[in-house]
Amino acid sequence: MRALAAARPDAVFVLGDLVFDGGSARHWAALDALMAPVRDAGIPAFTAFSNHEYWGSRGGERHLFARFPHLGGRRWDEVAYGSIRVVVLDSNIDERTPAAWDAQIRW
Incomplete structure (x- = not known):
């Protein structure tokens, strides 16, 4: 990560599975x-x-949103950099309520 930071990218995208146990502080x-x-x-x-x-002792949402407050409690996002637009979705349908899944689909 030191080498990555030294390269000064415009942004870093981590494609999920940030930790093994989402509920583990x-x-x-x-x-x-x-x-x-x-x-x-x-x-x-x-x-x-x-x-x-979603794994482990739960609480992963609280941990993730504390570190990525720009999400505003949503599990989806859109990030634009110049002519590039990245759309990030949560595909864990089995972990979501129907209403939460529908909210993402409507977005």
């Missing part, structure tokens, strides 16, 4: 330490809400 603390060079360099980081964020 210890796993999230390890991610925080790993991502520190990127965060300290002021490089924006974006993620997808993936199955590991």
